[in-house]
Amino acid sequence: MTIAAFLLLALVAGLVIYDWATLRGKNRRALIVEIAVFVAGAVFIVFPDRATALAHVVGIGRGVDFLLYPTVIWLVRESLLSRRHRIESAERLTHVVRELAIARAADVK
Amino acid sequence: MPSHISGRDGVEALRATLDSLRARDEAITVFLVDDGSEPAISPSDLPATNDTFRIVLARHVVNLGQGAALETARQLALRDATSYAAYVTMDADGQHRAYDALALARAIEEGADVAFGNRFLGDSNVPPARRVVLFLARWFERAITGLRLADAHNGLRAFGRSALERVRIRQNRMAHATEIKLLVSRAELRIVEVPVSVRYTKETLARGQTNAGAALILRDLMLQYLFGDSK
Numbered sequence: 001m002t003i004a005a006f007l008l009l010a011l012v013a014g015l016v017i018y019d020w021a022t023l024r025g026k027n028r029r030a031l032i033v034e035i036a037v038f039v040a041g042a043v044f045i046v047f048p049d050r051a052t053a054l055a056h057v058v059g060i061g062r063g064v065d066f067l068l069y070p071t072v073i074w075l076v077r078e079s080l081l082s083r084r085h086r087i088e089s090a091e092r093l094t095h096v097v098r099e100l101a102i103a104r105a106a107d108v109k
Numbered sequence: 110m111p112s113h114i115s116g117r118d119g120v121e122a123l124r125a126t127l128d129s130l131r132a133r134d135e136a137i138t139v140f141l142v143d144d145g146s147e148p149a150i151s152p153s154d155l156p157a158t159n160d161t162f163r164i165v166l167a168r169h170v171v172n173l174g175q176g177a178a179l180e181t182a183r184q185l186a187l188r189d190a191t192s193y194a195a196y197v198t199m200d201a202d203g204q205h206r207a208y209d210a211l212a213l214a215r216a217i218e219e220g221a222d223v224a225f226g227n228r229f230l231g232d233s234n235v236p237p238a239r240r241v242v243l244f245l246a247r248w249f250e251r252a253i254t255g256l257r258l259a260d261a262h263n264g265l266r267a268f269g270r271s272a273l274e275r276v277r278i279r280q281n282r283m284a285h286a287t288e289i290k291l292l293v294s295r296a297e298l299r300i301v302e303v304p305v306s307v308r309y310t311k312e313t314l315a316r317g318q319t320n321a322g323a324a325l326i327l328r329d330l331m332l333q334y335l336f337g338d339s340k
Contacts, residue, residue: 098180
């Protein structure tokens, strides 16, 4: 195992332990999904040839590209969806705060 | 009039602005929106009202931004039982003069749908760095709205009722100034520019918009362009 693979595995293990410690008792299903994805990632880190073999099957040159392409596409989409949800939430908050302000508005005597 | 105050200086600046409006011999209603000030603006912070000078105080329980406060004031004004000859927006931090607010209102009474303040024709002491930012903002706004105006992001503006009904502000923060110009340009309204004086002091510069805020305005406009239909 290379130094890079060892460091990446340490990072993955550290993240899983941190999330398990901080999320324990809540979001258990999400944590299980995260661990499953990380374990799959760890397998490709330890056995990069497997990723390359899979990449060749679908016509991509390198294993890392096989993983990177869909990941980048998914992250960009996730970023846009997340931004839209934040804007919609902010809009709802604005509406509530404004209606409250208007309902309570009063003439200064 | 949007107001987000922190500290005694802000209260005094607000009170001075309201006092100067009260001193004018005109019938004026101020729709004052406290945009989440801590502590909240209380009626005791404000000058006394009378038959010709009325204040309607509303409060955002959290700070939303100047654009949101203006939109709340706009909705309050449109829901008010009285229909007014002109609707003027102005800052509460002491930068704007009551005299100029009334000059803008007069422009509406004389037939304009919208009157924008032009600080470069008035007796304004615009700092050099702000001049550069405003020059760039003016060209940016000209490019996206098609309006050839001499000033940009000036909080002193006035609307007739039908124009006000058509200017629904969705930009909560400072990008509302560009949004208003965009809405006005699309509505094909009669526009005039009126000379106004904007006073920059250490205090108003500290309380007001920073030059770096231009980047945030561009970001907000871009987000509205991308996601505006979801809002």
